[in-house]
Amino acid sequence: MQRLVAAWGSLKLRGHPCHPHAQPWQAAIxxxxxxxxxxxxxxxxxxxxxxxxxTGPIHVRLGDYNLYVRxxxxxxxxxxxxxxxxxxxxxDHDNDIMLLKLQNPARLNRYVQPLGLASRCAEPGELCSVSxxxxxxxxxxxxxxx
Ligand SMILES: [Ca+2]
Numbered sequence: 001m002q003r004l005v006a007a008w009g010s011l012k013l014r015g016h017p018c019h020p021h022a023q024p025w026q027a028a029i030x031x032x033x034x035x036x037x038x039x040x041x042x043x044x045x046x047x048x049x050x051x052x053x054x055t056g057p058i059h060v061r062l063g064d065y066n067l068y069v070r071x072x073x074x075x076x077x078x079x080x081x082x083x084x085x086x087x088x089x090x091x092d093h094d095n096d097i098m099l100l101k102l103q104n105p106a107r108l109n110r111y112v113q114p115l116g117l118a119s120r121c122a123e124p125g126e127l128c129s130v131s132x133x134x135x136x137x138x139x140x141x142x143x144x145x146x
Contacts, residue, residue, distance in 0.1 A: 025115035
């Protein structure tokens with residue numbers, strides 16, 4: 001779980017390591033020095049993540065690829081404000097979404113770019129992709145099913 005991976009699919013996710021900085025909106029949430037969650041930069045000042053990621057004092061790292069190597073592209077941002085969805089339920093994780101306002105805006109460059117938010121919901125069966133610092137298990141095509 002050190003390099004960024006991407007996955008796509010409907011029910012079964014198929015993943016692969018990302019090319020470095022191919023997901024410039026990908027953000028990492030840290031509690032002190034511990035990686036806590038992935039997130040998305042949605043403007044120079046705002047980050048979208050899950051409400052359950054607010055476990056203590058957190059900060060945001062942008063422009064990262066390998067979490068354990070300083071690549072010179074990272075931006076470290078303090079959080080000025082966290083806004084948890086008012087309907088968030090920590091027991092069943094309903095409405096598990098949170099906005100983080102950065103204390104200082106991100107410097108946008110080729111490594112740090114906001115993700116445009118969708119203007120509509122995905123249709124059933126529509127191909128979507130996710131990215132994050134998760135575990136990427138190599139699969140054979142016979143594992144993929146249909
Ligand atoms: Ca790094």
